[in-house]
Amino acid sequence: MSRGMDEGDRAYRNLIGGEWVEAAEGGTFDSRNPADTSDAVGRFAASTEADAVAAIEAAQRAFLSWRESPPTSRAEILYRAAGLLEESLDALSVELTREEGKVLASARQEVRRTAQTLRYYASEGLNIAGETLPSDDATTRVYTRKEPLGVVSVITPWNFPLSIPARKIAPALAAGNAVVFKPASETPLMGVRLAEALHRAGLPAGALNLVTGSASRVGEPLLRHPAVQAVTFTGSTAVGEHIHRAARLSTRVQLELGGKNPLLVLEDADLELAADLAVKGGLELTGQACTGTSRIIVVDAVHDAFAAKLLGKVRRLRVGNGLAEGTEIGPLANESQLRSVLSYVAIGKDEGAELLFGGGRLTGEPYDAGYFVQPAVFAQVRPGMRIAREEIFGPVLAILRAKDFRDALEMANASEYGLSASICTSDPERMEAFARYAEAGVVKINRPTTGNAYNAPFGGMKLSSTATYREAGREAMAFYTRSKTVYHGFRGIKDGGMAF
Template identity: 55%
Template sequence: MSNVAMKSAHGSDVGHTGVEEFQNYIGGEWCSSKAERFDNINPAETSDIVGRFQASSAEDAERAVAAASAAFRSWKKMPISKRAVILNKAADHLEAHADRTAREMTREMGKSLGLAKDEILRSAQTLRFYAIEGQTLSGEVFPNDDPDMTVYTLREPLGVVSVITPWNFPISIPSRKIAPALITGNTAVFKPSSDAPLSGYRLAEAFVAAGLPKGVLNFVTGSAAEIGPAITVPPAIRAISFTGSTAAGERICRSVGFTTRTQMELGGKNPLIVMDDADLDHAVDLTVKGGFSLAGQACTGTSRVLVMKQVLAEFTERLVARVKTLKIGGGLVAGMDMGPLATARQLETVLNYIEIGKREATLLHGGERLTGAGYDGGYYVAPAIFTGVTQEMTIAREEIFGPVIAIIEVDSYADAIAKANDSEYGLSAAIVTRNPRVMHDFADDIQSGTVKINRTTTGNLVNAPFGGLKQSSTSTFRESGRTGLEFYTQTKTVYRGC
């Protein structure tokens, strides 16, 4: 831990080393942990320390849960219109500081500056959506035969919820979890990924600036191994909303009781089907955007491209030509198409999968770690394209979470659907075709929670439900849209006589 030279009123210290240290926010106070600290590293230039954060202990997490529990009753009783005002003010804060926060996001996890700013503005839109939509969530009145009795339902908050989020969309994913939780009267403990904690800090800061009462939102950084059980297992935790790997989601579900609601958004192995009548240039655009935007580090990213054999050679040629033109570099540099992988661990994982792919199939392009000027200080990999991929291969089945595309030949629509559905995942899927009948059939036939027709597998609307099937999501409640409110509420049926 560095010696403190200057203390900020907003939960951060600037030490003599020049590295800013950021604190937890527990019970309405910015506070430091008695535990160690960890550094947040720029994946485009690892000598750049973006910030220093609390490697919190289980005791810190327990205090956060206790603070959220203590704040619940009064927050639940606050009129929903006043809760909505706070969400709107937090959105104002995000928008007012979008340029600064976008630069920080790019530095801490690598996405381009434009994508980072878009994410921040979309997150503000999410807060505003729930500020309005939350005020329309109500119960029902039921007809009955007793003229002296009224039967109706109430929707009420659950209590304390835990929000655990990944590094790839470090503000938008927390926003779509925290906003519906708070507007419906719950209190929350928020643990961001240790690989992108500053963006989560800025979101918490926006709520603080908006006047959120003490204890309603608590922000704690640190490792999942150390603080995860303290914010998932206790009986005081009534719900957990988690986005991350399928393995981590399964561990959380096994650790909690049946009275704790879980909302798990997990892995994907998302297919894009290219039919023989497809606009091939459009199909290439969708493949590149879905597979290589954010360096392939999106849960809805395209990783399998199933191409009709009639157009396989031409599509592949056009795809390789397009990928060769991509500009790879730091996200703060204008005009870059793809940035670095987010962490050294992710770099190692992706390179290992590429080596497996080389033994299984044909590496047609890319796949090497980039070195030289502009690359040596970061985690850069050339986007990889594999051909000759078959269903049983590792690179066709396991989530890589990197810029790796597996091209699979298919000989009919039925073959394409069978291969697309032959996966433990079912998060997002897309097709490129001009045939209205195929479009209609695809929506029915594909086993995926998100279905795209002539659109990339990535992206979802603020006001539409989002979630997957099979191993990609729990089958309880969807995120986003109006359904995002339902997860955080329970129904009480009231029989009232005269």
């Protein structure tokens, strides 16, 4: 079977050892449209530890031959998979919007980005190489080899259910590793679609395995099975800390976690641009991005003027089903996210922040069947407030007032997170100072905090990352390979001449 679905009832299976199979215990769960919960996207395998172990063992067997496959063969598979995704661009984009909730234009952009990522790593996989080193011993050649790790567990979130898995799976496969992929339970269909594309592109049986279901039921083997050589995870800091503690000592771990990302607005900023950056970075994806703008730190001189511009833009935003024409903000991903956002709005008001706009659940048609909330804008926010310190992961913007650039920078850095940070200014010296002193792994100048190039390193500082291996770009390949040093002795120079 080349696809993971029963055509009759939209039931999707796991991919283990090249076969689409039901969960070992036969359990299933439904994925539903967060804009209309009566719309069932599909039914998926509710996997258990037994399924995870079967997937790991299949990957372990496949690794022995996959690691020996020519780099060009691996590249060709990734290229073909990219083409298959693009051929299904329209259908995939609609499915992505139905399953995750983001507006259709953003879904289309994500599908395209996923194909670009596969092609990028197809090329990068051809550049994996060691080096030859000088040796004091004329009879010994010293060199290094870059080798794949083995079985890699890939655990991904729901907010970018195609592009984030692709930027983990593609470099892992390009380097010759075998993969066990556990997508988020909110977006299993996108995991199935990515696995289908790679499977149909000619990936050998077991090189990529997919298990869907609850992390609490499948997670232990993915972290602690002796065959698992590496774990890469993107998600909340709390879950990342658990993974970091639970993984075996010899298991390589890569974590990309939460953020509380600031946008600084200085007195010389283009306020129209600044307000656009705040809306795009903080609200475009319903605030559900780890790099999303959460804190807007504005100097006194332009605070009121900026707040007025921002409010004008936020009031005009259209919230609705991502498939509807003109929608700019979709629903939150699930009921838990909705409850969390509403609770933070209440916390902000209780702490004394001024709610300038929004923050309530939207009701009536077409909102009653989905998880819709009106974007919230708070002013008079102090750095110690929870809405200024904790990751909300929703459409809530907090405006903080700063005396000057130095005060704003100190405020921006006074966070346990350090993922993305942006500044809006026309002063080149302040741009350079911000790039140098902002405590964030991603720094933007007159750009939104969201958005990252697939060929550039991505990762955070502090509690936003393990700060070891970066995702994306050429640096990502380092996580999926290890160096082996070889000392090769041979008959060298003898009696003044070469020995033959």
